[in-house]
Amino acid sequence: MMQETDRDIHISDGTMNKEEQSPNNEEMVEAFRNLLLLHGHLPDKHGDHNTLRRFLKMRDFDLEKSKEAFLNYMKWRVDYKVDLISQKFKFEEYGEVKKHYPHGFHKVDKTGRPIYIERLGMTDLNAFLKATTIERYVNYHIKEQEKTMSLRYPACSIASDKHVSSTTTILDVSGVGMSNFSKPARSLFMEIQKIDSNYYPETLHRLFVVNASSGFRMLWLALKTFLDARTLAKVQVLGPNYLGELLEAIEPSNLPTFLGGNCTCSDHGGCLFSDEGPWNDPGIKEKIEEPSTIEDAHSETMDKVSENAPANQKESLGEVMITMEKYAALKTAVKDSQKVKSRII
Numbered sequence: 241m242m243q244e245t246d247r248d249i250h251i252s253d254g255t256m257n258k259e260e261q262s263p264n265n266e267e268m269v270e271a272f273r274n275l276l277l278l279h280g281h282l283p284d285k286h287g288d289h290n291t292l293r294r295f296l297k298m299r300d301f302d303l304e305k306s307k308e309a310f311l312n313y314m315k316w317r318v319d320y321k322v323d324l325i326s327q328k329f330k331f332e333e334y335g336e337v338k339k340h341y342p343h344g345f346h347k348v349d350k351t352g353r354p355i356y357i358e359r360l361g362m363t364d365l366n367a368f369l370k371a372t373t374i375e376r377y378v379n380y381h382i383k384e385q386e387k388t389m390s391l392r393y394p395a396c397s398i399a400s401d402k403h404v405s406s407t408t409t410i411l412d413v414s415g416v417g418m419s420n421f422s423k424p425a426r427s428l429f430m431e432i433q434k435i436d437s438n439y440y441p442e443t444l445h446r447l448f449v450v451n452a453s454s455g456f457r458m459l460w461l462a463l464k465t466f467l468d469a470r471t472l473a474k475v476q477v478l479g480p481n482y483l484g485e486l487l488e489a490i491e492p493s494n495l496p497t498f499l500g501g502n503c504t505c506s507d508h509g510g511c512l513f514s515d516e517g518p519w520n521d522p523g524i525k526e527k528i529e530e531p532s533t534i535e536d537a538h539s540e541t542m543d544k545v546s547e548n549a550p551a552n553q554k555e556s557l558g559e560v561m562i563t564m565e566k567y568a569a570l571k572t573a574v575k576d577s578q579k580v581k582s583r584i585i
Contacts (some may be wrong), residue, residue: 265293269293272303281314292310295313295441297441298470316439317439320382322386326383329380331379335513337372339367343357346503346515351489352399353406354519357409361413361451365425374428378428378435391525396518408446409448410448410486410499413451417459421462451482483499486501487500496511
């Protein structure tokens, strides 16, 4: 049997402090918002501070590239009818799919982030594809992502009393190797990866891959090519002696017994069927609904501003000039910081 040192691959999180190192980060978000607003691209929804910041981080705070990525995201939402999927799509095969592809959200880590778990080694792809289709599963995945953005993260933020906007993920790959990466598996993986990286960027805090064998290491070499550098920097691949690493990040009471923790969620048919977390607390859910009134009022105000814009052009001209000057200055600052960083590297 291979030594544990051969099995474990720890890719240090080199991007963890990237946001803190970026110049004038909050001003960059403001400049990005104003850039979109000036060109008529700031939507009533999905243009909040945290979403704009995620797209800025995605493109290393390059305003033009962030704008392109954000506009692609908004176009995708319309073309794919994401709001309709979020509100209307029913995944009736949910229970059957979970039997053949065990996965789900389960409680929070020590920092208050939601934990997402997949037991890939227990996946029966043939039975999975009899229970559903790749298209329907992708729709279900999108609906879950929308729930995470609108409910799970806000609930975790309230429960932990700090901003939460990313997930700690655990993939149990016991028994997984190259033979598991069939054509249907590749299609599903690539579609999910494209959606997550392009349209829900910067939502992964940390990824633990556990029970990795030598066979999985060969598969990992192939999978890595589909992941961007920022994602790879958050990945930790571990062999069977992974528990110490998990317990540094997660309390035993929040970790399922099949991963070495104490939780069984027996009342819910198992941890991966429970969707246990702060997002199910009635009091927290009530608080989450309160800001929506403010957001609706803000959207209404922005609509009125847009309607009256021609009459106020002279008054706003000075603000526009200041915004563009800020934009140009911040763009120069980012380029300068990137030049310094490249010389250091």
